[in-house]
Amino acid sequence: MIEAVNLTKYYPPPIKSLFDLKSLKDFLKTPREEIPALVDISFKVKEGEIYGLLGPNGAGKTTLCKIANGLVIPTRGHLYIAGYDSIQDHDKIRGRIFTIFGGSRDLFGLFQWRVSVEKNLRFIAELWGIPKAEAERRITHALELLNLEEKRHEWYQKLSAGMRQKVYLVLPLIIQPEVLILDEPTVYLDVFTRREVWNAIMELSREVGTTVLLTTHNLKEAEILCDRILLFNKSKIAEGTPKELIEKVQALKAERKIIAKIKGRINPKDFEGIAQKIEIQGNGESMYIQLYFKNEDLKEILSRLSQYNVVDTQNSQVTLEEVFTHLCKR
Numbered sequence: 265m266i267e268a269v270n271l272t273k274y275y276p277p278p279i280k281s282l283f284d285l286k287s288l289k290d291f292l293k294t295p296r297e298e299i300p301a302l303v304d305i306s307f308k309v310k311e312g313e314i315y316g317l318l319g320p321n322g323a324g325k326t327t328l329c330k331i332a333n334g335l336v337i338p339t340r341g342h343l344y345i346a347g348y349d350s351i352q353d354h355d356k357i358r359g360r361i362f363t364i365f366g367g368s369r370d371l372f373g374l375f376q377w378r379v380s381v382e383k384n385l386r387f388i389a390e391l392w393g394i395p396k397a398e399a400e401r402r403i404t405h406a407l408e409l410l411n412l413e414e415k416r417h418e419w420y421q422k423l424s425a426g427m428r429q430k431v432y433l434v435l436p437l438i439i440q441p442e443v444l445i446l447d448e449p450t451v452y453l454d455v456f457t458r459r460e461v462w463n464a465i466m467e468l469s470r471e472v473g474t475t476v477l478l479t480t481h482n483l484k485e486a487e488i489l490c491d492r493i494l495l496f497n498k499s500k501i502a503e504g505t506p507k508e509l510i511e512k513v514q515a516l517k518a519e520r521k522i523i524a525k526i527k528g529r530i531n532p533k534d535f536e537g538i539a540q541k542i543e544i545q546g547n548g549e550s551m552y553i554q555l556y557f558k559n560e561d562l563k564e565i566l567s568r569l570s571q572y573n574v575v576d577t578q579n580s581q582v583t584l585e586e587v588f589t590h591l592c593k594r
């Protein structure tokens with residue numbers, strides 16, 4: 265559904281204030297470096313997939329979303345949506361994609377302030393050519409899903425900033441686009457609202473078949489929502505399912521840790537020669553053993569632990585946050 269081929273964007277270099285220039289000759293002679301935002305990014309996203317674009321600040325995520333939306337022209341390469349070039353064939357895809365830039369509140373100007381939430385939504389549904397009865401059904405469902413029912417007849421003006429963002433996120437549920445581009449959609453939202461939005465995105469992908477490009481700095485959000493993730497910082501760093509990326513970093517990490525709560529006494533000698541460090545606490549009925557060992561020795565450690573009456577274990581699993589910090593090292 266979406267394909268990026270060697271997508272590259274260099275922004276023009278910043279122009280110094282004219283007052284700082286000694287002469288036009290100097291200005292023309294001084295080489296000015298272009299700003300790289302994306303360098304040779306390629307990926308494919310299947311229909312109905314939620315594809316995460318992850319990277320540090322300035323990695324090029326918003327630039328990529330803007331290219332998909334026809335707002336920025338790449339220096340080189342292409343981004344295709346349903347086989348159409350996002351720039352050259354923009355007319356053919358305009359009605360098939362919907363974008364939310366969660367971080368830029370000025371886009372909320374889409375709504376009329378002294379008009380109810382419901383009327384605003386009806387107006388936008390009409391603009392998108394959704395038949396009246398279907399629009400009513402979708403509006404009711406979206407307001408319920410996002411827990412906004414009681415704001416239905418409220419003027420848009422009277423909503424809090426977070427609620428306005430939430431109303432903005434109702435729109436994809438009404439429009440049901442083929443492709444949804446979400447640039448930090450939950451950036452200002454509280455933890456409850458964030459979960460409601462996650463449900464909505466999941467429903468669009470799983471039940472409507474919408475293909476989603478999602479940028480986020482919330483790695484929990486990425487782990488829960490994304491089928492696959494592209495980790496990049498101008499150029500590609502890694503790609504895979506959250507599980508694949510976690511396993512990749514887990515394999516790269518030399519050391520692993522297990523804490524086990526054991527009923528009875530522990531003999532540290534049982535773990536000598538395999539654990540690099542052994543720490544034992546407690547001397548009553550239950551004891552805690554903390555074992556540091558090489559990643560490849562996990563099986564052997566578990567086998568030796570199985571001789572004991574293990575009540576509880578904590579295994580140091582790599583999180584997506586560690587994947588991010590490990591692979592995007594500055």
Ligand SMILES: Nc1ncnc2c1ncn2[C@@H]1O[C@H](COP(=O)(O)OP(=O)(O)OP(=O)(O)O)[C@@H](O)[C@H]1O
Binds near residue numbers: 324
């Ligand atoms: N209009 C512009 N003109 C010049 N440089 C730009 C412009 N827009 C972005 N850039 C530069 O391009 C690079 C990528 O920016 P972009 O906004 O795409 O990153 P991002 O990954 O979305 O960052 P963040 O996580 O901070 O939102 C940055 O170095 C940025 O300064």
